[in-house]
Amino acid sequence: MSIEVIFALFIFAFVASITPGPNNIMLMASGTNFGFRKTFPHILGINIGFSTLVFGVGIGLMEVFNAIPFTQIILKFLCGGYLIYLSYRIAVSSSGIEKDGKQKSKPLSFLQALLFQWVNPKGWSMSLTAISIYSPTNSLSGIILVTAAFSLANLPCQCLWALLGQQFRRLMTNSRLKIFNYSMAGLLLLTLVQIIIVS
Template identity: 45%
Template sequence: MTLDIFTALVAFAFVTVITPGPNNFMLMASGANFGFRRSVPHMMGIGLGFPSMVVLVGVGVMQVFDLWTPSYTILKVLSVAYLLYLAWKIAHAAPPKEAEDAPEGKPLSFVQSAAFQWVNPKAWSMALSAITLYAASRDLAAVLWVAGVYVAVSVISTTSWTVLGQQMRRLLNNRVRLRVFNWTMAVLLVATLVPVLWPAST
């Protein structure tokens, strides 16, 4: 991989991970509701889970889906259902102090966050685009370069969005403001489904 291509890859990866999307909206909500420390497993699940997805996509996992075309529809249904479920959880999150004791008041775990990448529409779009543009040959070395860059830039992205949410806790110190914030995050999360359900609108 030449320096020019590598530089373009870094820029592409950074822009795609830092811009708003399901992962970042959930990280901001997690930072606001649970704080930075409790959100670390969620952050790591994204930071390592998505690059792992990139590797699997790069080495040909999409061919498995091509062999059975209904799998795309099933994946879309699962994506929509799980995102709606996560939006509901965010909208009904308890205040930070109560969330610590509530069984449902927990941030996503590492495994949950990593697994979410497989039903995250933006993650699929990012992985397919990155492989198509920067590892078109599907050479393992090129695929690993793409995945490695995403590991690096994800540290910046996940930290930034979680810290942003954590800092907002100062403004969300009463139930009304916190509820408005959580419902706003839930609506924005649902809004990310628009390109999936109505592709022609993008």
């Protein structure tokens, strides 16, 4: 792979990572409700989960789905159901503390964020596009390079969205926070349109 193609790959990975999507919406909401530090396991889960997805697509995972068509239907239902669940979690999230001293809600864990990548419609779309363009022969070196490019591009972009959310936190009263959370939940639900269009 030439230097020019590698440069184009990193630009593609950066643009795909920085633009709004389910992950970035959730990170901004988490940063607002819980702060950057508590959101960091969520960030790592996205990074590692998406990297494994890209690698899996590269070594032929999509061929399995094409060979067994009903698995695609199952994946779409899982994706839609999980997005609805996550939208609900965002809508009811709060950074406040109950009277007994317990946190009202918790940020997404490392494992939850990792597993979400496998039902994230934008993640599948990005993976398939990147592998088909930048590793069309599915060579191991090409797959590793595409995976590494996304891993390196994702981390700073994800941190930026979480930090942006943390900055919003300073402006939030309880009533504003509720409106913000409902808005983020609504935006996340809008990503279901992508699943419906692709279906």
